Amino acid sequence: MDRLDVIGNISRDLTRYPDHRGGARLGGAALFVSLAATKAGRPAAPVCVLGSDLAHLPQLPGLDxxxxxxxxxxxxxSTTFGLEYDLQGDLVEVRTDYGAAEALTEHALSHVSRRTQATFHVCCRRPLDVEAVLDRIANTTAPFSVDFFLPSAETMIRAAAPWLPAATTLFVNAAEYRLLNQAVDCSMLREVVVTDGPRAAVVHSFGRQVASAVPPPHHAHEVSGAGDTLAGTYLAHRSRGTAIAQALAKATAAAARYVAAPSLPIPAPRRG
Known part of the structure; x- marks a missing residue:
């Protein structure tokens, strides 16, 4: 099976909830999409920039x-995020220090130029120059999918709009889908996966709903990364020909398991 190259951040996150859940953990869309795809049977490579504080991630059990x-x-x-959520799991505040990820655009452009036959997933989030990266991918004719992050979604969707009809799959939440409808003609989009927390996720194909799945009920320990887990799982199953409805069911189940599981701890630096 071909490898999925995931362009995005890997970060040190601090999540907070009003009921005192959350804490320090590993984060970043490139990490969670890649991990989910790998667990679902598709090789994946994070196209990311790591600072020296996370240089040892590739050797860690579970990430190797x-x-x-x-x-x-x-x-x-490395990039750090402070993510504050309400009790419904909606993001209410983000604090960011991009750190090493300031070099992500240049690194991604160079990588795309070398991997012209690859399959890409682009996490359309700051500080990535989405226009430059999607244009470079389009010039290689490589297949690609995209996702967004609500705090920057309006800007990123508008920046990405000219290339979205060429994407194999778009991943958005319900609020982002409303922004997407304002920016592009969704009847031109091949496959849009719309999530809505614990409520039904749906897939639209050329403007028509073609599948829906309600996530299995799980107590939410940590919601940050759930959408990325769904995306990686869905892409892995679709890449081997799984039908849309079945891929969505497997992806929503994986996301539900993710929110109930313990977070990935930030590993201590290597000694010596």
């Missing part, structure tokens, strides 16, 4: 199953 050959290692600190 990923293909780390597409990472760029730099000095300095």
């Amino acid at each position: 199953a990923l293909d780390w050959s597409a990472r760029l290692q730099t000095n300095g600190t």
Whole structure:
């Protein structure tokens, strides 16, 4: 099966909820999409920039199953996010220090130019220059999918709009789908997966709903990364010909398991 190259951030996150859930953990869409795809049977490589504080991630048990050959290692600190959620799991505040990820666009452009026969997933989030990266991918004619992050979604959707009809799959939540409808003609989009927390996820194909699935009920321990887990799982199953409805059911189940599981801890730096 061909590898999925996931362009995005890997970060150190601090999540907070009003009921005192949350804490320090590993995060980043490139990590969670890649992990989910790998667990669902599709090789995946995060196309990311790691600071020296996370240089040892590729050797850690559980993360060593990923293909780390597409990472760029730099000095300095990795991206950090402070993510505050309400009790419904909706994001209410984001604090960011991009750190090493300031080099992500240049690294991604170079990687795409070398991997012209790859399959890409682009996490359309700051500080990535989405227009430059999608244009470079389009010029290679490589297949690609995309997702967004609500705090920057309006800007990123408008930036990505000219290339979205060429995408194999778009992943958005319900609020992002409303923004998407304002920016592009959704009847031109091949496959749009719309999530809505614990409510039914749906897939639209050329403007018509073709599948829906309600996530199995699980107590939510951590919601940050659930959408990325759904995306990676869905892409893995679709890549081997799984029908849309079945792929969506497997993806929503994986996301439900994810929110109930313990978070990935930030590993201590290597000694010596």
